[in-house]
Amino acid sequence: MRRQKGRHPLGDLGNLTRSPTVRERLRMRPTLAMTAFLLSACTPENPAPPPPLPKPEVTLADLKALESKADALSARLNLVQKDVNGLVLTHFDDATFNPSSKGYSPVVTPVGTFFIELEKITPYADGQRLTFKVGNIQSIDYRDPTFTVSWGTRRPDISDADYQTAWPAWYGSVRTKEEKTFVRLRAGHWSRVNIVVSPATSEQVGYISLRMGVETVSMPTQ
Structure with missing residues (x-):
């Protein structure tokens, strides 16, 4: 039986394995060129690397400035701690x-x-008279209380920008005196007490602290 001319003995399967002809290769070239063009168009170009960041220049003066700031913060922290400790120790011991x-x-x-x-x-006179009202909430009377008063310029606040320098100045301005009075503190009543501090201007009594001590009790006998 003769095979037909131009037909592969394996049929169509044989045609799949044959090499392309010259004409077919010529037809494929535009398609390959178009594919390469599309691939190159879809591929992003490599961006240029960013310029290197400038290296920070730290001089000896900068280091000394940072050290000075650290010392200032440490000193301020110590003052705040001292202030807090003082508030804790005198809690309700003074007004x-x-x-x-x-x-x-x-x-x-x-x-x-x-x-x-x-x-x-x-x-x-050359000072300021401080008038206090003392309320005795006890059920008995007391006599002749002793008061310890401290006064000075306005106490700086921790939030003040100049707290570090203002606190020592304020602390150095505080003066203290002790005064025994001859006042009867009646049970369940308010009693007035006058204490004169001198020498002192109105600006020098921006801060006032008062403590008191009572040793004499007055109680009726039957």
Whole structure:
């Protein structure tokens, strides 16, 4: 049986394995060129690397400035810690006021708790007269209490920008005196107490602290 001319003995399967003819190769060239063009168009170009960052130049002056700032922060932290410790140690042992204070503060003594209010400040000779109201919330009377008053310029606030320099200046301005009074503190009543601090201007009583001690008890006998 003769095979047909031009037909592969394996049929169509044989045609799949044959090499392309010259004419077919010529037809494929535009297609390959188009594919290469499309691939090159879809492939992003490599971006140029960013310029290198400039290296920071740290001089000896910069290091000294940083060291100075660190020392200043450390000193301020020590002052804040000292201020906080002082507040904790004197909690309710004294009453603290400024000229605009309103209301009373409790003061704890060995014999009981008293309420103290700064009523007014008035000039007196070369100083200032401080008028306090002392409230005896006990059920017995006390006589002749002793007061310890401290006064100075306005106490700086921790949030103040110049707190580091202002705190030592304020602390150096504080003066203290002790004064025994001859006042009867009646049970359940307010009693007025006047204490003169001198020499002192109105600016030098921006901070006032008061402690008290009572040793004499007055009780009726039957």
